[in-house]
Amino acid sequence: MKNVILISISAVLLSLNFIDVDINEVLPYDQKEQYNPGMSYIKTLDMLEKHIDSTVASRSISRDSVAYVTTISDAILQRFYHGFSHFTLKENWIAAFAERIIGYGLASKVKPDDIMRHPFAACSQQAMVMMEILKRKGLSYRSVGFPHHFALEVLINGNWYYFDPNMEPSISNEQRLENYWGARADNLKQYYDTARFRDLDWKFGKDLKVTHGNINQKYATNAKLFQTVTGVASKILWIFPLIFVFYPRKKKK
16 A cells, blocks of 8 residues: 555656646736737747847947847847746746745746746846846846846946836936936836836835845846756656665565
8 A cells, every 4th residue: 555655656746747837827918018929939048149139230239339238128028028937847846836835936937048938027037038148248237126126237338227128118328327317216217107017116115225236146046056956856756756665675573
């Protein structure tokens, strides 16, 4: 009887690796974002970079200009609509169940190439994709943190410029300058569509200075470690119940 139970547990754990289902919340496209379904063929960072390079070349955009970074940001805001991309059971069932039960974004993908497999990505995920492209292009960046939002700044010709591909503010190059908005969250709210975002005070806070990350900082290192370890464990955990079934045990004298 004990062996039957162990074999059954092993079969269940193995079967989870064949179920391609996201058990965590998936938000639908709200039909308001600048998401372009025609860009869904772009499934990797290499393909995204190639698309950006082609756009820059066709428009003769200088590499050291704000327009260059705006082109990167525009490509990302058109590639994704808002919503957390998660691991499915097939990809990492341990992380998927962990987020479902505990929360804290444990199944929310943090590796840019993993995020690129989805048509949707949250603010932090879109920012991480953009940071990876910026790193490839040799451009310096840093995060811009709010109570419930995540954006970034890019260093261009010695000045920091604000970018937010997720919430798509209507903002000019001059207004992007940190010297213009003074690192005050309240000063940025005027550039956002209040019809779409009625919770700006919750997202950005009130009368707060934004928090900046370190320049070119690596993000979500703990999450990457957790997801890497649980990803491997998800694939091999089914073996362990069988060990207890087939491993020869010494008989008691």
